[in-house]
Amino acid sequence: MTTCPVPFETLVRWWLDDLPQAESAALEEHLFACDTCSTASERLGDLVSGLREWIPPVISHARRDRLAREGKRIRLTPVDAGVNARARFDRDLDLLVHVLRGDLSRAERIDVEISRPEVGWRIVLEHVPFDRKAGEVLIACQRHYGDMFPGDPVFRVTVVEQGERRPLGDYRVIHELM
Amino acid sequence: MDEGGICKRFAGRIRVYGLRHLRDEQAARDLVQQVLLATIEALRQARVQSPERIDAFVLGTARNIARDMRRSGVRQKRTAEKASAGLPEGWEPEWPRVDRIRLEGCLGGLEPRERVVVTMTFAEDRTAEEISEALSLTAGNVRVIRHRALARLRSCVEGGEA
Numbered sequence: 441m442t443t444c445p446v447p448f449e450t451l452v453r454w455w456l457d458d459l460p461q462a463e464s465a466a467l468e469e470h471l472f473a474c475d476t477c478s479t480a481s482e483r484l485g486d487l488v489s490g491l492r493e494w495i496p497p498v499i500s501h502a503r504r505d506r507l508a509r510e511g512k513r514i515r516l517t518p519v520d521a522g523v524n525a526r527a528r529f530d531r532d533l534d535l536l537v538h539v540l541r542g543d544l545s546r547a548e549r550i551d552v553e554i555s556r557p558e559v560g561w562r563i564v565l566e567h568v569p570f571d572r573k574a575g576e577v578l579i580a581c582q583r584h585y586g587d588m589f590p591g592d593p594v595f596r597v598t599v600v601e602q603g604e605r606r607p608l609g610d611y612r613v614i615h616e617l618m
Numbered sequence: 619m620d621e622g623g624i625c626k627r628f629a630g631r632i633r634v635y636g637l638r639h640l641r642d643e644q645a646a647r648d649l650v651q652q653v654l655l656a657t658i659e660a661l662r663q664a665r666v667q668s669p670e671r672i673d674a675f676v677l678g679t680a681r682n683i684a685r686d687m688r689r690s691g692v693r694q695k696r697t698a699e700k701a702s703a704g705l706p707e708g709w710e711p712e713w714p715r716v717d718r719i720r721l722e723g724c725l726g727g728l729e730p731r732e733r734v735v736v737t738m739t740f741a742e743d744r745t746a747e748e749i750s751e752a753l754s755l756t757a758g759n760v761r762v763i764r765h766r767a768l769a770r771l772r773s774c775v776e777g778g779e780a
Contacts, residue, residue: 448765448769449765452761452764452765452768454638456764458746458761469673469674469677471631471635472631472635472674472676473673473674478630478631479630482633482634483772483776485633485634486714486715487721487768488768489715490716490721490775491741492740494718494721494722494740503741565733567738567753584719
């Protein structure tokens with residue numbers, strides 16, 4: 441028996457395939473019959489779809505490969521700590537991916553701080569994806585960031601190893617927007 | 619309920635079902651067309667045994683067609699191109715889309731741990747159990763953080779506060 445109105449948490453679990461199969465099937469029957477709950481589910485579904493299409497500032501290698509398979513035109517730029525790299529965002533590209541390189545062989549967790557020290561802006565992203573074996577963290581730079589965060593940010597990467605934080609380095613990419 | 623009314627009532631519900639099970643906007647729209655056409659044809663031919671339970675018929679049809687689409691996506695998509703021809707004029711509603719820039723702003727308003735959970739869930743496609751392991755939380759905790767974050771995001775993208 442499905443509770444009406446369906447609790448928001450139950451709708452979230454249905455959208456994320458996180459409900460037992462019988463409960464999920466019963467919920468679907470209710471959603472097709474109930475105007476109120478179907479409207480609530482549609483509203484949540486629009487958000488879920490938006491989030492699934494959203495590309496975060498740091499992406500996994502699997503996500504990069506999936507984006508490439510979907511036809512996104514991507515330019516990869518290798519970047520080493522302390523060395524200014526250059527990346528040109530040509531008109532025919534969808535995405536720049538900056539490949540921050542370093543020794544991640546013992547990393548348990550990676551945090552990335554993105555900042556523009558000259559204007560006092562910063563954001564800290566914790567537990568970002570990384571490839572331990574390749575020693576890479578992937579920054580996904582999108583065209584609209586040019587308006588949202590003008591200028592060339594610094595990516596400060598911190599590695600957590602055996603519970604201890606270790607600075608990996610500061611990475612800077614000089615962007616040229618075409 | 620006339621054919622236009624059936625399209626209006628069920629188009630959004632079928633799209634939601636398609637987004638949930640096919641995880642692709644275009645495939646979900648194809649599913650809407652095919653299910654509505656199959657339903658209307660069944661009604662015209664009096665093949666719907668209990669018209670008062672039309673919602674159950676539509677759901678059953680959606681389940682069958684979605685299963686076929688998963689098995690043979692390309693062929694079903696081609697079929698969908700023909701399906702809209704049999705539907706009432708102006709049947710397709712304006713499908714809502716979340717504003718990407720606004721969504722990014724709303725994500726920036728989340729607590730760091732909420733943002734990590736949302737990112738791992740949607741951008742990395744990780745389950746509550748996988749996230750709980752990465753963050754040293756229980757799966758129940760992850761679910762609570764996740765649904766609270768989504769409630770805040772929904773309020774924010776729809777015009778409220780994050």
